[in-house]
Amino acid sequence: MSGSVVPARRRGLADEVADRIRDAVFDGVYAPGSQLREVELAEALGVSRGPVREALFKLEREGLVRSEWHRGTTVTALSDDDVAELNSLRAALEQLAVELVVERAGEDSLAVIDAAVGRMERAIDEHEMVRCDLEFHDAVYAAAGHRRLQDAWQAIRSQVHLFLLTRIGVATDGYLDGIPAEHRELVTALRARDRATALALFAEHRRHAFEILSGRTD
Template identity: 50%
Template sequence: MPIAPLPRASRRGLAQEAADLIREAIFTGHFPPGSPLREVELAASLGVSRGSVREGLAFLEREGLVRSAWHRGTTVIDVTEQDVEEVYAVRAALDRLAATSAQGNATADQLTELDTLVQAMAEETGGEASGTRLLALDIAFHDLIYAASDNGRLGAAWHAIRSQIYLFQLRRIALGYEHYRARVVDEHHELARLLRSGDRETLARRAEEHVDSARRSLLTGLHP
């Protein structure tokens, strides 16, 4: 019996493009935490329909990057103490599992790429260091660890909070850049080294401590 053909996959839509552009605008500080996101203005600026903007904002709401409320519209999430505690608690658990899983599954090429990212961080801090460029390398490092864990559901869990982490880390850098700059290379170098070792317990502990250091730094900046 012949199998009925499946529907053709649709091309990348305007809603996804709108989401990507709005996300990038949030990450570059065009829309700081707490800012309103107005459909009419966004549609005019992006040259797309309000429907595409509305769908794009729905994508970002699923990422936890924006919030919508009846009669109050859509806003970029605020960086509150409760939000920080919740998101970094989840990240600590995920990072621990990702690191210990990657320890046994990472390929030689992936381990080399982690070293390359750490070297790029070191070069960045040695010159006219940019917090946004350092953060991009930082997130790329963790993206690679999740990929090396070879656990698709774990990777999906990471991507569910990744945008929130990115925004919170941007806020951390804005409030305490020197603290971030002073620690970013050494902490990631140690994680890369431990991934090559057989010391699972130390790796797990350091992965959690790395997240806790970020959490404490951000909270100190929020409440100096």
């Protein structure tokens, strides 16, 4: 019986490998559509192929990579349908989060959201800005105080990160300057407990990114 139990350290190693590959994707080392070969990853990370294979399975469950028999494993390239589905699901989750934050978030939680905007204002490049953007939304979901809602957000977080990376791949004009100001407005509305304004501003924030990815400029 004991011989069939997988050592705990192996799972920990696979998680670490997943973290390294995920970070490489989010840092732009592997662009959407890039092929991820087990042998090359194992050599680059200094591990055997087993942990790499486990890590890729984990990332596939997150939606960050896709595995197809004729292509192997590739970084997910979001289709138009993927973009539309992520946008609509994010809208549904975010509406509830905003309503709950306006209704019951305490000052400490609002301060965490505010601090996330401060980090955005100091971001030095687009990839750092995307990370700060995700941290802002992490703080909003945490402030909502709804565990299952936060779990639902975590389930799509990597895909939303990919969504935002795809967005900056399409256009970066005004991104570094404009995004912090947008989020500062969002915080102001949340602090004012202005439900209608907050919902409208969050919807506009999502719409802008969605239209860039949809090729619309109006």
